[in-house]
Amino acid sequence: MRDCVFCRIIARESHADVEYEDDAVLAFKDIYPKAPIHLLIVPKRHIPSIMTMEGADAEILGRCFLAARAVGEAKGLAERGYRLRVNCGPDGGQVVYHVHVHFLAGGRVSGA
Numbered sequence: 049m050r051d052c053v054f055c056r057i058i059a060r061e062s063h064a065d066v067e068y069e070d071d072a073v074l075a076f077k078d079i080y081p082k083a084p085i086h087l088l089i090v091p092k093r094h095i096p097s098i099m100t101m102e103g104a105d106a107e108i109l110g111r112c113f114l115a116a117r118a119v120g121e122a123k124g125l126a127e128r129g130y131r132l133r134v135n136c137g138p139d140g141g142q143v144v145y146h147v148h149v150h151f152l153a154g155g156r157v158s159g160a
């Protein structure tokens with residue numbers, strides 16, 4: 049998806065501060081952080097939204113949550129924890145239509 053900002057980051061055609069990578073998942077710093085630690089965890093395969101996900105997408109989305117666990121442990125957050133957020137569709141605040149998990153941490157993360 050050449051017109052997808054996250055696919056361009058995955059293809060290394062756009063810069064991002066990558067903090068985690070495996071065969072299925074990439075995690076990088078959000079360009080406008082809303083918490084002291086704010087990463088975006090994305091599947092390397094383009095899936096637009098949870099609202100359009102299919103059965104075949106379930107494994108790779110599960111891999112995103114396993115990546116969140118790995119990031120949390122690498123950052124020493126396994127005890128204190130962190131917030132994972134997935135915005136879905138316009139009323140859910142989704143702006144980028146390549147599904148992503150927000151990883152928010154560093155002090156008590158506010159908001160619903």
Ligand code: 5GP
Pocket residue numbers: 053064065076077078079080081088134135141142143144145
């Ligand atoms: P959404 O509102 O779709 O759940 O979140 C999209 C997030 O992507 C926002 O927090 C926004 O700051 C971040 N973002 C948008 N464009 C870029 C970009 O080019 N690079 C990075 N690193 N983050 C981006």
Ligand code: ZN
Pocket residue numbers: 049052053054055056093094095145146
């Ligand atoms: Zn994409």
